[in-house]
Amino acid sequence: MDAVRTLEVEVRELIRRSGLDPARDETAVRRLVREAVTDYDERSMHGGLPVLPDVDAASKSLWDSVAGFGLLQQYFDDPTVEEIWVNEPSRVFVARDGVAELTTTLLTHDEVRDLVERMLKSSGRRVDLSSPFVDAVLPDGSRLHVVIPDITREHWYVNIRKFVVKADTMEDLVRLGTVSAQAARFLEAAVAAGLNILVAGGTQAGKTTLLNCLASAIPARERVVTCEEVFELRIPHRDVAAMQCRQPSLEGTGEIPLRRLVKEALRMRPSRIIVGEVRQAESLDLLIALNSGLPGMCTVHANSAREAVTKMCTLPLLAGENVSARFVLPTVAASIDLVVHAALERDGRRRVREIAAVPGRVEGDVVEIADVFVRRREELVRADGFPPHAERFERAGYDVAALLAQGTS
Numbered sequence: 001m002d003a004v005r006t007l008e009v010e011v012r013e014l015i016r017r018s019g020l021d022p023a024r025d026e027t028a029v030r031r032l033v034r035e036a037v038t039d040y041d042e043r044s045m046h047g048g049l050p051v052l053p054d055v056d057a058a059s060k061s062l063w064d065s066v067a068g069f070g071l072l073q074q075y076f077d078d079p080t081v082e083e084i085w086v087n088e089p090s091r092v093f094v095a096r097d098g099v100a101e102l103t104t105t106l107l108t109h110d111e112v113r114d115l116v117e118r119m120l121k122s123s124g125r126r127v128d129l130s131s132p133f134v135d136a137v138l139p140d141g142s143r144l145h146v147v148i149p150d151i152t153r154e155h156w157y158v159n160i161r162k163f164v165v166k167a168d169t170m171e172d173l174v175r176l177g178t179v180s181a182q183a184a185r186f187l188e189a190a191v192a193a194g195l196n197i198l199v200a201g202g203t204q205a206g207k208t209t210l211l212n213c214l215a216s217a218i219p220a221r222e223r224v225v226t227c228e229e230v231f232e233l234r235i236p237h238r239d240v241a242a243m244q245c246r247q248p249s250l251e252g253t254g255e256i257p258l259r260r261l262v263k264e265a266l267r268m269r270p271s272r273i274i275v276g277e278v279r280q281a282e283s284l285d286l287l288i289a290l291n292s293g294l295p296g297m298c299t300v301h302a303n304s305a306r307e308a309v310t311k312m313c314t315l316p317l318l319a320g321e322n323v324s325a326r327f328v329l330p331t332v333a334a335s336i337d338l339v340v341h342a343a344l345e346r347d348g349r350r351r352v353r354e355i356a357a358v359p360g361r362v363e364g365d366v367v368e369i370a371d372v373f374v375r376r377r378e379e380l381v382r383a384d385g386f387p388p389h390a391e392r393f394e395r396a397g398y399d400v401a402a403l404l405a406q407g408t409s
Helices: 002-018 026-045 055-066 070-077 109-121 170-176 181-192 207-215 258-265 282-291 305-319 325-335 390-395 400-405
Strands: 081-088 091-096 099-102 133-137 143-147 157-161 197-201 224-228 240-244 272-275 296-301 338-344 350-357 370-376 379-382
Touching: 002 026, 002 055, 026 055, 055 070, 070 081, 070 109, 109 133, 109 143, 109 157, 170 181, 170 207, 181 197, 181 207, 181 338, 181 350, 181 370, 181 400, 197 207, 197 305, 207 296, 207 338, 224 258, 240 258, 258 272, 258 282, 272 282, 282 296, 282 305, 282 325, 296 305, 305 325, 305 338, 305 350, 350 379, 390 400
Parallel strands: 197 296, 197 338, 224 240, 224 272, 272 296
Antiparallel strands: 081 091, 081 157, 091 099, 133 143, 143 157, 338 350, 350 370, 370 379
16 A cells, blocks of 8 residues: 555646646546556565566556546446445445445545535536535536535535436336336326326435436427436437536526526527435425426325325425415316325335326325325235326327226235
């Protein structure tokens, strides 16, 4: 390790003198690292310098230090790791297949700060006392979230949710056991027919992946506009306009919240609007857009389909005192057509637990829902509910009765 650290100091100085940027000049920096390791290895043979025990391992470690993310790079390179988080320098965790484990990686306070600064460099975002939280996207698509003292007690908290592509289409979700083949066909038809879909679930339930897979069923000629806190969605279409929020400047100006993005999206000639996740008052603007005839989808944190609908009835009330439940309840009933609830199971698998329809009726201040698919004995099976807007399915070329006919319980 002494040899690698000595060599790292030399390489950093060489990079500084040559004016290279590891992010942009990867080939040149790799060549510089290779030449530096070879030169150091030859010099160490003549004594006076610590010997490199493994030249290849030293080159990899050196590259990770100067151009990657140091000791965390091994987890970025491991395709089985889905998420990395740091509670304190000596407690680094990873999640594999939904299961958390404590690693043997030991960092220092300075290394954590240096890694965060390196990760934020490409995003242009910052974290400091005036802005102690930050969300950003890394060059590989992974999502970074950082919280620093005095919001935390002592250490920097770092969460990195890797962009691990396990599913791009509903067929992929069927293969993974997330959803049944019949339910997948039904959801694809619902998307093509232009139904408004709410994807619900807890943290790490696979909501974004499910939303991406649903979006793959959007007809190819449609224009899709997406609004997110940070870029996470990957919509496989030719006509996609993606927008993300912006942090305020050091002077506290220039912030672009999600609510503003939803409003701006309506001026961009969308055929379909997708909001990564609704948490606050932006839910009102989305409901108004959906209620005006613009098809769309979004995600929300909730423990069931019923709770997701209830949450969509309460979040718009955050928009202001002039927004009342008398307006919101019928708007939700008229705007949301389907709720797909997903969950992370104890074994680490992500499964759709239920698909519920919203018929459009409100009884006693409660928006009615009807179960279309429910999970029984570990299988997603047909229930007795039907989705609204059968005529939209028909216009899209689908017979909704035939899609739901098989396996009725």
